[in-house]
Amino acid sequence: MTTALSPTRRTTGTRESARAVSERHRMMALLEDGLVGHLGVVLSTGPTDGKAGATHPVVLPVAYAVDPAGPDAEGTLYVHGSTGAGWLRSAIETDMCFTVTELDGLVAARSGMHHSMNYRSAVIIGRARSVVDPDERSHALDLIVDHMIPGRSATLRAATRKELAATAVLALPLREASMKERAGGPVDDPADIDPAVWAGVIPLRRVALAPVSADDAPGPVPADVRRRAEDLA
Template identity: 50%
Template sequence: MTALSPTLSSTGRTRLGRRSDRARRDRSDLYDVLDAGLVCHLGVIVDGSPRVLPTGYGRLGDTLYVHGSSGARSLREGPAQDVCVTVTHLDGIVIARSLYHHSLNYRSAVIYGRPRLVTDPDEKLAGLRAITEHLAPGQWDVARKPTRKELASSSVLAIPLEEASVKIRQGPPGDDEEDYALDVWAGVVPVHQVFGAPCPDPALRPGIPVPPHIARLAAS
């Protein structure tokens, strides 16, 4: 596969109209947003109506992988159309002196493309591994691998990262000049995602400790 340009595509769908100053055009910015996220939203048309579904994902190079039941309409319909995938991080609530200038600090990516149903067994396993390792690094090598029946009941879609946009807002509020004299607090309330201590399955056999890779995840 030909390597993609280090600069993100600029198409009618990815070109930002409003607040284009928040656009990021390096492909590395897209990878940073995707690699830092855990859940994406897959938008697809089913029976003439839009359907947006939250799902886990994984990235291998310039391909995003999502999976689900082979009976899911969204996955069956996906390869017949262009879909939209979004990932968003909320980094802060921006409190301004005027209501008009309240905002959010965020990092977001929007991807357009026609997904491909993965049928090659090796790529299917690689896609499932990418998804598993993205959510819980190290888990693929310790858990039981999927059986042929489980693989048959699962669909994996590969979505190219050729057409995408990234938009980021950071920093304090941008109030109107005359409002800076108001006696109204303004600033940013940071938002952080944190992992808690691992909670063992009630059915876990005694004597099985939390594995190092899960402990590292909880400590991150």
Template identity: 65%
Template sequence: MPSTTLSPTSRTSIGRGRNRMVEDRAALHELLADALVAHLGVTVERDGASHPLVLPTAYAVDLDGPDRDGTLYLHGSVAAGWLRASTDRTVCVTVTELDGLVAGRSAFHHSMNYRSAVVIGRARLVDDAEERQHALDLIVDHMIPGRSATLRPSTRKELVATAVLAVPLHEASMKARAGGPVDEPSDVEAGVWGGHIPLRRVAGRPVPDADSSGPVPADVVGRAAAL
């Protein structure tokens, strides 16, 4: 049965800042739909020593995917060392959206408004051709909804060079902050200004490539308008 709450294990249970803990799994789904970049953390080995590595990557989500509570798909290259280090290993994936800058009445109470998720799980290399194509289509459509249906099929060379990792969405936690600063009463009484600066992502007008022809496709126009 799918989980409806977050932090199902001790590894994703929130300790500090529990007042900002988000327990509804639907909020995680909303964040993953809004954000565009994930960061994957993994331990790699080089020259006989191991060290942590965190890298940004494109991603997509299939809530009905084959993994427990849905599947988080991560895009990679078959030549990437981090991909080999992640396969059949436990990884940590984080996704963050910055929603505002909080200006407190003291340095201590400056903060940020955000939504942030942590997903921990055993990553598997997607080697089934049908699932991998599905995942790649989802990743393209996460960037620009509906785009994959307008593109030519990937060539064998392109598919051989591209890899997809899958991580279960089961083991996850989320925190969020919104609103203004939480200042000391004495600072408020002193009359110093406090508040927050909302932030949002804004897209510019699509810029055609030098060799492009015809009007800007509807999927591109729609995506730019939605951001």
């Protein structure tokens, strides 16, 4: 894996170039921190009632996981879904866009124009492949579970043949990617700076509450779940 992000024409921003992040390890850290990604694809609908088919974009929230040493260029990002999902079939047929954003703060300035947000955001574009190798599929599904709760997959029963048959796994190369971030306070125009008008940042962070056991799980909360809740507290 290279140490630098080298965005292509499709992943090179046209504005706020100062916010661009060039270190690949920082994007990988963001992907590790994030829990929900958004996958954008163009769906194709076949002809019906004598009418020609059409296309329309859709953006879906998905769970994901990353393997920095995966078999694809610069590592692999995995997502999964139902084999019957239309978006999943479309994602294999054409390029897709995957984004992860973490919101770190609300930035209040002295004008509406300069209100902003502190954030970290990654964009990955590429052609996904369907994972058919049984070992890689199992590895990918374990990674997705462990991305939610590290170590969880080792405590679970193995997936059944029926479950595996109903689940599709996609792998997206991490080569064509970019990242931007904003941090710090508001940037007001000099003429707007007035001590009588408040400006600053409302910091934000994701916080986990104490685990809530299912009604049919009367035993103690397992160590992996407690650790995850504590890490996010």
